[in-house]
Amino acid sequence: MLVSYQWLKKYIDIDDLTAEEVAEKLTRSGVEVDLVHSMNKGVKNIVVGKVLECEKHPEADKLNLCQVDIGEDESVQIVCGAANVAKDQHVVVAKVGARLPGGMKIKRAKLRGQTSEGMICSLQELGYEGKLVSKEYTEGIFPFPTEMTPGEDAMEALNLGDQVLELDLTPNRADCLSMIGTAYEVGAILGRDVKLPETTMERGQENASDYVSVKVDANEDNPYYGAIMIKDVTIAPSPLWLQTTLMAAGVRPINNVVDITNYVLLEYGQPLHAFDYDRFGSEEVLVRRAKDGEKITTLDDVERTLTADYLVITNGKEPVALAGVMGGANSEVQSDTKNILLEAAYFKGTTIRKASRELGLRSDASARFEKGVDPSRVRAAGERAAKMIAEIAGGTVLSGIVEFNELDVTPKEVTITLGKINGVLGTSIDTDTVKEILSKLQFTFELEGEMFRIFVPTRRQDIQIEADIVEEVARLYGYDNIPTTLPNTATTPGGLTEVQAKKRKARRFLEHAGVNEAVSYSLTTGEKESHFHEDADSLSRVKVALPMSEERSTLRTTLLPHLLDALSHNKNRSNLNVSLYEIGSVFHTEEETITKQPMETAMLSGAFMGLCYEHSWQGEKKAVDFFVVKGIVEGLLKELKMEGDVQFVQSEPKGFHPGRAAKLLVNGKEMGVLGQIHPSVAKEWSLPETYVFELNFHALVEGKGKEIRYSPIPRYPAMDRDIALVLDETVKASEVEKVIVEFGGDLLKNVALFDLYQGEHLEAGKKSLAFSLRYQDPEKTLTEEEVTKVHESVLAGLEERLGATLRS
Structure with a gap:
């Protein structure tokens, strides 16, 4: 609003x-x-001008030379390109030095050899949205509808000070x-009074009942219908004050009669509708449910097929309006309309909501009927609109209102005690304070001891029960004045569950590593997921019974397609270096026909493309590769304190590049996969070289974490030895590291691979791996002989187990 x-x-x-x-x-x-x-969006120094002369520019067919009186000693010449500029118009002029929205400053200029001292403006150039400007002025300049004084400030006339x-x-x-x-x-x-609009007016000698009758067959849907007759109106543009008031409220001006009904709609919250009486088709208004298959063309020129669930206004034969939603095109007010049948009615909200939703036709009127209008103001709103039409459009309001009236306007009664109010709010508000608050709300009440019997005005249909009264007292008493108190019940301290704590750790680690979190839909398509599943028709997929679209027809079984969608979205907008992760649920079922809840598993996935590091000053760049992603996963496992044997085993899962993918095993149990997605899959998403990982987060958080143990800083020095081993190229570095650790015993504190070599000076099918080994004893300084003994045991074990030899 x-x-x-x-x-x-x-x-x-x-x-x-x-x-x-x-x-x-x-x-x-x-x-x-x-x-x-x-x-006012930055507009300054605009005035009213009168066009004294308007001639074609001698050098340009689409330009006009205008002599404009702006209230100064001499008129000014302004070159204007608007097709609708004309002599004797009163227009908006931005003088030299004026400012327009966006900081645009008006300067003296020459256009095709002619001097222009200012600018004749359209409403859009003054900051009004094009959709709010009257259709007559959506193109060209805005001429004032009445005579103005040249030189006066145009800001006030255009309501730009509001x-x-x-x-x-x-x-x-x-x-x-x-x-x-x-x-x-x-x-x-x-605590101030409200001034209501005046609705009394002079009425004509004729009776409205001589021109129209009202019958309602659906009285539950329409307990009140009032018809007011107004004769001899003149349809014209509304006065400027009415147009600018509506535009400020987000409504486009149409003509004086329609604008008045919109004005009263906003003023009272009561929708009204004006029919052209001469086009109405009869002297009878009949409100009924529509017939199945019945048709109506609404004001938006769309023919709509109705059902018996919809309420219609008819002329006794055919529908002329869809009640509470939109009028019909066959009886709309037009430029030649003379006689008006003005409708002020109360319609049941649920009936209006059903029609509005099913027809996809939502209007300001339907929105208000759905939420509830004030039954006590329906008649007053109709009289207010009739009075304004008589004043602005020059009509005569006929005597009487032709009504069907079964509307209950009895105030709702709610009782509550002072103790209940204070008990809920935890306050010590006294009776006088509550009385003052109810008086400010203009709720009438009776006080019986501590019991308040409150009669709620019909405009507040949200007040139904005790809790609503408590809320009103709290609002007006002031939320800031309600004391802070602790509950007087036994409480337990709050805290994160283990799963919540591990999710938080994972998020913090990944975000510190430069990976941004993504949040995506749980619904996807089987086609996208088939790139990563061996059996595309597997029954593990959960299909939605009534999907909103094919793109959202199944519950996801993997997070990867959504992350690839996000990467593709970024790439299409020239964001080429993107790293994303998501923690979310995937769903599986073993049933062909779903009869129970699918299995839900929490997964943690990531996707990377472009550079993972760039230092522009030093010219360093590092593209994402398998080992960058592997390092992030290893760091994540360390952060989650995973205990046990962690292995990365080369594999070729579907959708991944052969030779650049691995399974993650923890204590022999598969926990996830990582690697480069297959080029053909990347092509489906129009992506460059892209790396991903997907981990079973549910299994990871269920695993037992390592206990943190602290040890003193060693007092005695360590000894480092480097070895370069020649092995078969099929031997994995992890296998070598296991053997080194096994034979290194307690003195071996650290093993690190630092080089891989294949090529010249090595036999075909061989490779060289170089490791750095650190030996240390926390109790004493190691001698050369002790280190050599252990080191030779390591070399012997490598030769025995893996056939490794030292590289010469």
């Missing part, structure tokens, strides 16, 4: 408060104001979907 500050001031005295202060008070009382934005409060309303606060409702809320906060 957009609330104009200047418009709000018509209903409540807030001259002593700025728009920002009103917004702050509303937000603190529970009606959140998202932002306050100014209608500020707009954007309310973010919860569904229960339908009362604030109107200016009067918002005024009541501000009045309750400030």
Whole structure:
């Protein structure tokens, strides 16, 4: 809901408060104001001008030379390219030195040899959105609809000094979907009265009942229908104040009659509809449920097929409006309309919601009926609109309102005790304070001891039970005034579960490693997942019974396709160095027809492309490769303190590059996979060389973590030995490391591979691996003989087990 500050001031005295202060008070009382934005988007020094002369530019067919009176001693010449500029128009002129939105400054200029001293402006150039500008002026300049005084400030006339409060309303606060409702809320906060619009008017001698009758067959859906007759109107553009007021509220002006119904909609929160009486087709208004297959062409010129669930306004024969949603094209107000049948009705919200949702037709009217309008203001809103039409469009309002009325306007009664209010809020509010709050809300009440019997006005249909009254007292008392107290029940200290703690550790580690978190849908397609599954038709996939689209038809069994989607999205926007991870659930089932919940498993996946490191000053670049990803996974396992035998075993899982992928084994149990995705798979996503990993996070967190043990810093020095071994190229470095550790005994503290060599000076089928070994005894200084003895045992074990020899 957009609330104009200047418009709000018509209903409540807030001259002593700025728009920002009103917004702050509303937000603190529970009606959140998202932002306050100014209608003036940097515009300065614009005035009213009168076009004295308008001739074609001698050097350009699409330009005009205009002599414009801007209230100064002499007129100025302005070159204007608008097709609709004409002599005797009153227009908006940005003088030399003026500012327009975006910081644009108007300067004296020469256009095709002619001097231009200023600019004749359109509304869009002054900051109004194109969708809010009247269709007549969506192209070209904006001429004022009435005579103005040349030289006067155009800011005020165009309402550019206004500020707009954007309310973010919860569904229960339908009362604030109107200016009067918002005024009541501000009045309750400030303790001030609300001034309601005047609805009394002079009426014609003729009776409305002589022209129209009202019959309602669906009285549960439509307990009130009022028809007002207005004769001899003149359809024309609305006055400027009405147009700018509607534009500030986010509504495009159409014509004076339609604009008035929209104005009253925003003012009262009550939807209205104006029919062209002469096009209506009869003197009878019949409200009924539609017939199955019945058709209506609505105001948006779309033919719609109806069902018996929808409520329609008919002329006794055919539908002329879809009740509470949109009028029909066959009876809309047009430029030659003379007589108006004005509808003010109350429709059941659930009926309107069903029609609006199923037809995909949502309007300001349907939104208000769905949430609930004030039944006590329906008739008053109709009279207010009729009065304005008579004043602005020059019509005559006929005597009486033709009504069907079974509407219950009895205030709802809620009882509550003072003790209940204080007990829920944890306060010690006294009776007088509660009475004052209820009076500010304009809730009438009776007090019997400590029992309040409250009669809630119909405009507040959200107030139903005791808890609603407690909330109202809390809001107006002030949330900041409610004391902070601890619960008086036995409590247990909070904390993270083990799974939550490990998720947090994993996230922190990966983000510190420069990997960003991604969040994706749990729904995908079998086609995408088939790139990573051996059996594309496996029954482990869970299909959605009623998918919203083919792209979201199955529950995912892997996170990888979603991460590849994210990489592709970034690549298409020239973000080429991207590293992402996601922790999320995957789903499997063994049933062809799902009769029970699928198995849900938490997975941790990552995807990398481009550079993992770049130092522009030193010119260093490091592209992501298998070992970068392997290092991240190893670091993650260390962070999670995984205990046991961790192995990376070369494998060729589906969707991965052969020779550049491995399975992760922990204590012999498969925990995941990592490597480069296959070039053909990367091509499906239009990706460059890409590396991924996917780990069974559920299994990882279930595993027992290593206990942290501390040992003193060694007092005695270590001795390092390097060995270069010649082995068969099929022997893995991990196998060599295991043998070294086995034969190194307690003195061997660290083993590190630092070189791999294949090529010249080595036999075919052989390779050289170089390791650095560190020996140390925490109790004494090792002698050369002791280290040599252990070292020779290591070499002997390598030769015996793996056929390794020292490289000469």
